Amino acid sequence: MNRAEPLVLGIETSCDETGIGIVRGRTLLSNTIASSMDEHARYGGVVPEVAARAHLEALQPSIEAALAESGVGLADLDAVAVTSGPGLAGALMVGVGAAKALSVSLEKPLYAVNHLVGHIAADILDADATPLEYPTVALLVSGGHTSLLLVRDLTTDVELLGETMDDAAGEAFDKVARLLGLPYPGGPEVDRAAAAGDPKAIAFPRGLSRASDMARHRYDFSFSGLKTAVARWVEQRQAAGEPVPVADVAASFREAVVDVLVTKALAACRDHGVPRLLLGGGVIANRRLRDVALERAEAEGVTVRIPPLSLCTDNGAMIAALTSELIMSGRPPSTLEFGADSTLPVTEIQVAESA
Amino acid sequence: MILGIDTSLGSAVAVVEPDGVIRSQVESADPRGHAEVIGTLIERALAEASVSPSEITQVAAGMGPGPFTGLRVGIAAARTFALGRGVPVVPVVSHDAVALELLLHTALTADWGYAAGYENDTEETFAVVTDARRREFAYTLYRGLDDDGLPVRATEPALTPRDDLDALLAHAGADRRDADRIPAAMLALAAARALGAGRRIGPADALYLRSPDVTLPHAPKRVYL
Numbered sequence: 268m269n270r271a272e273p274l275v276l277g278i279e280t281s282c283d284e285t286g287i288g289i290v291r292g293r294t295l296l297s298n299t300i301a302s303s304m305d306e307h308a309r310y311g312g313v314v315p316e317v318a319a320r321a322h323l324e325a326l327q328p329s330i331e332a333a334l335a336e337s338g339v340g341l342a343d344l345d346a347v348a349v350t351s352g353p354g355l356a357g358a359l360m361v362g363v364g365a366a367k368a369l370s371v372s373l374e375k376p377l378y379a380v381n382h383l384v385g386h387i388a389a390d391i392l393d394a395d396a397t398p399l400e401y402p403t404v405a406l407l408v409s410g411g412h413t414s415l416l417l418v419r420d421l422t423t424d425v426e427l428l429g430e431t432m433d434d435a436a437g438e439a440f441d442k443v444a445r446l447l448g449l450p451y452p453g454g455p456e457v458d459r460a461a462a463a464g465d466p467k468a469i470a471f472p473r474g475l476s477r478a479s480d481m482a483r484h485r486y487d488f489s490f491s492g493l494k495t496a497v498a499r500w501v502e503q504r505q506a507a508g509e510p511v512p513v514a515d516v517a518a519s520f521r522e523a524v525v526d527v528l529v530t531k532a533l534a535a536c537r538d539h540g541v542p543r544l545l546l547g548g549g550v551i552a553n554r555r556l557r558d559v560a561l562e563r564a565e566a567e568g569v570t571v572r573i574p575p576l577s578l579c580t581d582n583g584a585m586i587a588a589l590t591s592e593l594i595m596s597g598r599p600p601s602t603l604e605f606g607a608d609s610t611l612p613v614t615e616i617q618v619a620e621s622a
Numbered sequence: 623m624i625l626g627i628d629t630s631l632g633s634a635v636a637v638v639e640p641d642g643v644i645r646s647q648v649e650s651a652d653p654r655g656h657a658e659v660i661g662t663l664i665e666r667a668l669a670e671a672s673v674s675p676s677e678i679t680q681v682a683a684g685m686g687p688g689p690f691t692g693l694r695v696g697i698a699a700a701r702t703f704a705l706g707r708g709v710p711v712v713p714v715v716s717h718d719a720v721a722l723e724l725l726l727h728t729a730l731t732a733d734w735g736y737a738a739g740y741e742n743d744t745e746e747t748f749a750v751v752t753d754a755r756r757r758e759f760a761y762t763l764y765r766g767l768d769d770d771g772l773p774v775r776a777t778e779p780a781l782t783p784r785d786d787l788d789a790l791l792a793h794a795g796a797d798r799r800d801a802d803r804i805p806a807a808m809l810a811l812a813a814a815r816a817l818g819a820g821r822r823i824g825p826a827d828a829l830y831l832r833s834p835d836v837t838l839p840h841a842p843k844r845v846y847l
């Protein structure tokens with residue numbers, strides 16, 4: 268195995284994107300994504316069984332497309348990589364089964380890795396960026412997760428500082444979009460509606476931000492109370508026979524989410540004396556979140572890193588990138604004795620590492 | 623050399639020679655945990671057959687029917703194994719493997735009288751029945767082997783409420799043959815015979831037989847007022 272610049276194919280099926288990525292060392296060769304998002308639109312959220320069926324259909328064509336794009340043959344690979352968790356169990360299992368059989372078939376080593384840590388590894392593939400410095404705080408926000416991490420070393424030391432106690436931030440966007448009669452996925456829709464609104468029009472609550480919450484949940488998030496507050500506010504307007512100012516509601520809701528995310532992320536930077544913040548996950552596509560994070564971080568002397576947006580949503584390239592780092596740091600492959608772990612803790616960067 | 627993979631009930635993997643000689647068959651009866659065991663089973667099946675991955679010329683995939691979550695693991699594995707070697711996948715109805723095993727066993731043990739009946743095309747109809755969860759069975763009706771040595775499906779795989787099965791089979795005049803495992807070697811053998819005859823015997827996509835469980839969202843619920 269080439270440990271200096273390994274050629275790795277990564278398979279990611281934790282949610283609704285079938286992601287196949289190919290990297291050589293720290294160079295991205297392909298980031299192929301097949302999304303089943305359109306199939307979920309009519310249900311207003313990701314339906315696990317629909318996602319899992321779509322993965323099975325998309326997997327082989329996606330691998331073939333990634334190979335064609337990168338001009339790489341399967342026989343050239345140094346390793347196969349796969350997401351073991353966290354994520355939707357049935358969806359993860361498709362990728363795990365596929366990766367194991369591919370690894371046995373090619374007689375190539377297999378690495379089973381953590382999806383969340385993969386989101387951080389996406390940053391390494393940014394050819395224009397300076398190398399990732401440690402430690403860094405990482406804020407990962409998507410439709411499936413909202414996590415605040417302290418990364419001392421990508422391959423050996425990632426600590427969970429906090430996470431959402433209920434809905435993921437992206438889920439909150441979807442639910443509020445529905446409440447406002449906007450289509451799925453809610454993020455871009457709420458964003459568009461918010462453009463003409465006043466973010467200070469309505470004072471929506473900031474979850475887990477009171478002094479009494481901060482003792483136990485300093486870095487944790489909660490968005491279900493916010494969603495309920497928006498619902499109640501809209502209903503009261505409707506009951507009073509008044510029009511609902513959609514733009515103001517959208518802008519005020521978005522501001523509440525962004526405020527809580529950025530406030531807690533910067534608190535983590537301050538508390539741990541870490542002047543670096545990395546953003547990841549699909550919700551980073553939200554411009555307001557990026558703008559507020561950049562502006563407030565600068566005021567506190569914190570440098571913000573944002574991987575290219577195409578690498579922020581779920582993808583296989585980040586799984587390959589993390590595995591490439593593991594290989595370059597001398598780590599042995601995983602055994603075949605692992606499964607899909609829907610609640611895999613972030614501290615388990617690689618699972619089933621062979622002795 | 624044909625690799626057979628099925629995860630429609632437990633997990634089963636076998637290696638069979640093109641002429642039908644079984645080189646290995648390994649399985650896990652666990653009706654869950656397919657993703658955990660699939661890699662090890664493939665490795666063991668190859669090792670016990672003393673066959674390297676590069677000697678595999680086709681991969682037979684059990685397409686179901688079976689509970690979705692497990693079923694997909696084997697199909698995904700069959701497809702990527704085949705992709706890795708650049709060889710074709712041969713989809714097989716999982717019940718066909720059970721039927722083939724029963725029919726071969728009957729052919730081996732039948733007395734002359736039965737064999738005469740077989741020749742006269744009066745062989746019995748039987749149903750391969752497997753658990754489909756949610757108080758349902760999956761079943762397929764079969765009647766004998768055809769000229770290519772493949773089981774003849776009298777009906778395609780279907781689901782029925784558990785309580786209705788016996789009446790349904792009585793009406794069809796079919797014996798009930800419950801199966802709690804899919805013999806992967808028979809799956810591979812069915813694939814070998816289909817290949818030999820130049821026939822396609824299984825569906826390209828998984829036999830789910832059920833739509834995904836989803837409820838269309840209603841208008842937003844009123845929460846508080």
Ligand SMILES: [Zn+2]
Nearest residue numbers: 409411548581
């Ligand atoms: Zn993700």
